[in-house]
Amino acid sequence: MSREEAGTGRVVLAGAPLGNVGDASARLREVLETADVIAAEDTRRLSRLAKDLGVTVRGRVVSYFEGNDEKRTPELVEALAGGAVVAVVTDGGMPSVSDPGYRLVRAALDAGYPVTAAPGPSAVTTALALSGLPSDRFVFEGFLPRTGSNRRSRLRELAAEPRTLVFFEAPHRITGALADLAATFGEDRPAAVCRELTKTYEEIRRGTLSELAAWAAAGEPRGEITVVVGGAPAGPGERPDDDELRAEVARRETAGDSRRDAIQAIADMYGLKKRDVYTLVHAQ
Numbered sequence: 213m214s215r216e217e218a219g220t221g222r223v224v225l226a227g228a229p230l231g232n233v234g235d236a237s238a239r240l241r242e243v244l245e246t247a248d249v250i251a252a253e254d255t256r257r258l259s260r261l262a263k264d265l266g267v268t269v270r271g272r273v274v275s276y277f278e279g280n281d282e283k284r285t286p287e288l289v290e291a292l293a294g295g296a297v298v299a300v301v302t303d304g305g306m307p308s309v310s311d312p313g314y315r316l317v318r319a320a321l322d323a324g325y326p327v328t329a330a331p332g333p334s335a336v337t338t339a340l341a342l343s344g345l346p347s348d349r350f351v352f353e354g355f356l357p358r359t360g361s362n363r364r365s366r367l368r369e370l371a372a373e374p375r376t377l378v379f380f381e382a383p384h385r386i387t388g389a390l391a392d393l394a395a396t397f398g399e400d401r402p403a404a405v406c407r408e409l410t411k412t413y414e415e416i417r418r419g420t421l422s423e424l425a426a427w428a429a430a431g432e433p434r435g436e437i438t439v440v441v442g443g444a445p446a447g448p449g450e451r452p453d454d455d456e457l458r459a460e461v462a463r464r465e466t467a468g469d470s471r472r473d474a475i476q477a478i479a480d481m482y483g484l485k486k487r488d489v490y491t492l493v494h495a496q
Contacts, residue, residue: 289323390424
């Protein structure tokens with residue numbers, strides 16, 4: 213009989229609101245009230261979240277963040293061995309996505325304990341949906357390297373990526389990051405800066421990388437920031453065949469775009485003339 217079948221310890225990754233407490237799920241409330249151990253990225257934020265939700269945390273609360281997760285993980289696995297339900301809660305969004313959680317997930321799985329989730333908000337998919345950029349295929353890159361030279365080196369590796377890219381960035385580095393993105397990817401590459409998602413001062417800035425870099429330089433944005441950048445346009449010889457172009461237009465329409473907008477997006481993506489894509493789509 214497996215440990216899961218025996219009803220022993222398990223890990224629950226609990227998605228927390230990005231900012232608006234109204235986004236908390238009923239599952240999150242249940243997990244906070246019933247977990248035996250809660251591993252919180254910030255115990256003070258957890259306390260505030262529980263108060264805002266009107267729930268009573270009865271389990272043991274321990275801190276679990278990037279600086280102590282290596283040391284804390286064996287303790288949490290030991291709690292699993294004793295039959296505990298261990299919940300992981302970060303400051304916002306889903307644990308293990310550029311936040312603490314992955315190390316415990318891996319350790320629990322390696323030790324044979326089940327891992328499940330109480331899904332919740334994600335800054336990655338929220339920003340992607342709000343960006344106005346293609347969302348059918350995307351790449352999440354997390355935080356770029358902190359130093360300029362390492363950041364530019366990483367961006368050069370990503371410059372030809374055809375899928376939409378999503379990054380996290382710190383407020384004090386966003387001006388330099390956008391300048392490097394514009395210099396590396398091209399000033400006219402479409403992008404969006406999503407700041408303080410779901411919070412009172414939520415702001416979505418859309419434009420070219422050069423426009424966004426100028427905006428950031430004029431007054432450094434504050435708060436939690438997610439950057440979404442359009443994928444690289446196809447170069448010579450990289451144009452998909454006619455059937456694939458039609459299929460991409462159809463996928464965008466299914467996702468909610470008007471046919472006109474879908475055709476325009478595909479034309480922009482592959483450096484084609486809009487009328488040529490229009491003719492292709494209507495020639496079926």
